[in-house]
Amino acid sequence: MIEIVDIKKKFGEQLVLKGVSASFEAGKCNLIIGKSGSGKTVTLKCLVGLFTPDEGAILFDGRNFTAMDFLQKQVVRQEFGMLFQGTALFDSLTVEQNIKFPLDMFSNMTEPEKIERVNFCLQRVAMVNTNKKFPGELSGGMKKRVGIARAIVNNPKYLFCDEPNSGLDPKTSLVIDQLIKEITIEFQMTTVINTHDMNSVMGIGDKVLFLHEGRKYWEGTNAEIMQITEGELFDFIFASDFLKDLRRRAKY
Amino acid sequence: MLKIFTSFGEYLLLMKGIFAKPEKGRMYWLETMRQCAQIGVGSLPIIAIISLFIGAVTAVQFSYQLRSISLVPMWWMGSIVRKSMILELAPTLTALLIAGKVGSNIASELGTMRISEQIDAYEIMGVNTKSYLIGPKIFASMVMIPMLVVLSVFLGILGGWLAGLLGGFYSSSEYARGVTDAFKGYDIFIMFVKAFLFAYIISSISCYKGYLVEGGAVEIGVASTEAVVMSSIVVIVVNFVVAFLLL
Numbered sequence: 001m002i003e004i005v006d007i008k009k010k011f012g013e014q015l016v017l018k019g020v021s022a023s024f025e026a027g028k029c030n031l032i033i034g035k036s037g038s039g040k041t042v043t044l045k046c047l048v049g050l051f052t053p054d055e056g057a058i059l060f061d062g063r064n065f066t067a068m069d070f071l072q073k074q075v076v077r078q079e080f081g082m083l084f085q086g087t088a089l090f091d092s093l094t095v096e097q098n099i100k101f102p103l104d105m106f107s108n109m110t111e112p113e114k115i116e117r118v119n120f121c122l123q124r125v126a127m128v129n130t131n132k133k134f135p136g137e138l139s140g141g142m143k144k145r146v147g148i149a150r151a152i153v154n155n156p157k158y159l160f161c162d163e164p165n166s167g168l169d170p171k172t173s174l175v176i177d178q179l180i181k182e183i184t185i186e187f188q189m190t191t192v193i194n195t196h197d198m199n200s201v202m203g204i205g206d207k208v209l210f211l212h213e214g215r216k217y218w219e220g221t222n223a224e225i226m227q228i229t230e231g232e233l234f235d236f237i238f239a240s241d242f243l244k245d246l247r248r249r250a251k252y
Numbered sequence: 253m254l255k256i257f258t259s260f261g262e263y264l265l266l267m268k269g270i271f272a273k274p275e276k277g278r279m280y281w282l283e284t285m286r287q288c289a290q291i292g293v294g295s296l297p298i299i300a301i302i303s304l305f306i307g308a309v310t311a312v313q314f315s316y317q318l319r320s321i322s323l324v325p326m327w328w329m330g331s332i333v334r335k336s337m338i339l340e341l342a343p344t345l346t347a348l349l350i351a352g353k354v355g356s357n358i359a360s361e362l363g364t365m366r367i368s369e370q371i372d373a374y375e376i377m378g379v380n381t382k383s384y385l386i387g388p389k390i391f392a393s394m395v396m397i398p399m400l401v402v403l404s405v406f407l408g409i410l411g412g413w414l415a416g417l418l419g420g421f422y423s424s425s426e427y428a429r430g431v432t433d434a435f436k437g438y439d440i441f442i443m444f445v446k447a448f449l450f451a452y453i454i455s456s457i458s459c460y461k462g463y464l465v466e467g468g469a470v471e472i473g474v475a476s477t478e479a480v481v482m483s484s485i486v487v488i489v490v491n492f493v494v495a496f497l498l499l
Contacts, residue, residue, distance in 0.1 A: 049375075049376070050376070070380075074378045074380065077375070078377070078378040080376050080377070080378075082373065082376045086368055088368060088372065091368075091370075104276070104279055105275050105276050105379060106275065106276070106377075
């Protein structure tokens with residue numbers, strides 16, 4: 001479980017996070033949604049330790065991450081897996097080397113054991129026989145799958161996904177969403193996904209946190225979100241007049 | 253002025269971050285070997301060609317000037333080429349060439365990794381990116397650049413010999429006499445002092461410029477250029493300081 005307690009983050013004079021609190025449960029897909037500039041990415045970067053909040057605390061199963069020194073954070077980070085928006089695969093390494101990297105760096109597994117684990121992860125994301133390919137030879141959807149495989153190779157307790165569907169077609173997006181959902185349940189990870197894709201919200205949003213102007217505006221499930229009829233969240237979900245009209249017709 | 257102090261402070265903090273216990277020694281070793289191949293072996297052809305011709309042109313230029321002074325024996329040419337190569341030309345020219353080739357390469361590689369979030373990916377995995385990405389580059393430079401300088405000295409002397417033979421300025425035995433005459437080990441000491449200092453300057457400045465890039469493709473280009481320009485300037489200044497203090 002991850003808890004964030006009243007975190008605030010300032011860049012220069014601009015207060016980007018104005019006191020956000022939330023909790024994310026294990027075995028569930030926890031989605032952070034919001035308009036561009038609402039503070040989603042800053043929240044996610046605070047969670048993984050790329051930014052340090054100016055105030056507040058982040059707790060990973062009760063361990064106060066914000067109060068830790070660099071070395072202590074390094075240990076906790078070995079329990080993290082992250083899927084980046086642009087996948088952040090290492091260009092100079094093959095798919096196999098990319099996925100194997102966390103094992104090479106942190107595990108005491110033998111080489112055959114590592115290869116077996118890599119192949120298991122590749123099979124899990126339906127990317128068998130791509131071991132020797134380089135990231136440059138893969139499509140966007142394939143890169144995302146490899147990114148997921150790399151994120152789960154170390155059996156992480158916490159999985160973070162930054163815009164997992166950006167740049168993907170709707171069908172591939174659904175496949176990636178489903179994959180994230182499945183591995184979250186299978187490995188009982190605490191998954192936090194940063195997105196503004198409403199298909200993801202409706203498909204896998206066990207818990208949804210809506211940020212607006214650096215504050216938590218709404219929190220609930222994907223079923224509850226459809227009951228919203230007005231306000232900032234309504235405008236966000238049904239952004240176009242067409243969708244607003246469709247929603248009103250569905251209501252009556 | 254404040255910006256200079258801020259940048260210097262950032263540079264010092266970055267250098268401090270390198271000295272951390274490696275997560276896994278074998279991975280650091282492999283990365284260091286990869287960097288040695290890239291920095292050392294990759295620079296071999298250009299250093300070899302340039303050193304050979306610099307030695308040759310030094311011999312031709314000095315021979316041209318010394319021929320008009322009949323009091324100076326031509327066997328001195330070997331000594332002149334040797335001293336020039338050891339004390340000045342090999343360390344400085346190698347450093348400037350490496351600053352252009354390797355410095356820009358390091359800055360753009362790290363810059364691209366920063367922009368494409370690869371450095372963030374390493375950090376989130378729990379890797380100390382300062383020590384894993386920068387440490388091996390600096391260490392590999394400090395191992396390989398002095399080796400390149402030694403090679404440059406030998407090839408420069410060889411170039412001087414070939415140029416003398418081709419131009420008929422002196423015989424092989426005259427040149428060999430000059431090369432071995434009044435040899436001082438202290439010159440080699442100065443050459444290595446310069447080589448180690450230049451290696452550190454080029455690699456650390458290039459890493460600093462690349463690691464802290466913010467923005468996009470344009471900023472990577474700017475960082476790469478700045479790495480080369482700043483490394484070259486600092487190398488020239490340090491070259492003077494070392495010569496002034498040690499000679």
